[in-house]
Amino acid sequence: MDDNPFTTPGTQLAVVEEFEPGFGAIEENGLVFATIPGLAKTAEHHATVTNPKAIQHLQRGDLVYAVVRDVYDSIALLEFQSVQPRAAFGTYGYIRIANVQRGYTENFRDVFRIGDFVKAKIHEVKPLGIYLTMAESGLGVVRAFCASCREEISFNETGMDMRCNACGRRQSRKLANAPQGQRPPRRFDRDRRPPFRSR
Numbered sequence: 001m002d003d004n005p006f007t008t009p010g011t012q013l014a015v016v017e018e019f020e021p022g023f024g025a026i027e028e029n030g031l032v033f034a035t036i037p038g039l040a041k042t043a044e045h046h047a048t049v050t051n052p053k054a055i056q057h058l059q060r061g062d063l064v065y066a067v068v069r070d071v072y073d074s075i076a077l078l079e080f081q082s083v084q085p086r087a088a089f090g091t092y093g094y095i096r097i098a099n100v101q102r103g104y105t106e107n108f109r110d111v112f113r114i115g116d117f118v119k120a121k122i123h124e125v126k127p128l129g130i131y132l133t134m135a136e137s138g139l140g141v142v143r144a145f146c147a148s149c150r151e152e153i154s155f156n157e158t159g160m161d162m163r164c165n166a167c168g169r170r171q172s173r174k175l176a177n178a179p180q181g182q183r184p185p186r187r188f189d190r191d192r193r194p195p196f197r198s199r
């Protein structure tokens with residue numbers, strides 16, 4: 001692949017058999033994607049994205065692009081790089097379910113799935129980990145992969161009740177560019193407790 005001009009997060013750079021992910025890139029299902037906006041380059045068996053606006057330390061409020069790597073009940077693990085790369089390599093961070101969107105979220109499945117690309121901000125930098133937030137308009141999923149068949153799914157305007165073109169499965173996301181105030185619906189596929197805890 002030729003060296004590209006400006007690349008945006010989520011753009012496929014290469015296949016992993018040809019180029020390993022280097023700085024600013026990540027592997028997902030054998031493909032290498034950009035995780036930061038910048039100049040893409042494939043050389044010496046590595047696909048990298050560089051951005052000249054490099055600064056030193058991650059801090060609260062920094063914008064990051066991340067891939068959802070694992071999801072637990074109340075916390076999810078993401079691998080991210082700063083939009084302005086300060087850290088040398090990709091870093092793992094966490095997002096608490098309370099910080100995925102404004103208001104109550106019952107289940108991570110309502111907002112993102114493993115493998116999705118999200119736009120988030122640094123919420124806290126703690127000695128034992130970096131915590132992210134998506135609880136602002138403009139933050140959320142920027143690229144989504146079907147929960148059943150892993151094909152990329154195309155968004156509708158709200159991110160609610162989207163249908164996978166490949167397998168037909170319906171699912172929802174908290175999209176970064178959804179209209180303000182929109183929230184994914186609560187799950188329709190199983191019984192659940194009411195969203196309010198008694199005090």
Ligand SMILES: [Zn+2]
Pocket residue numbers: 146147148149150151164165166167168169
């Ligand atoms: Zn599907």
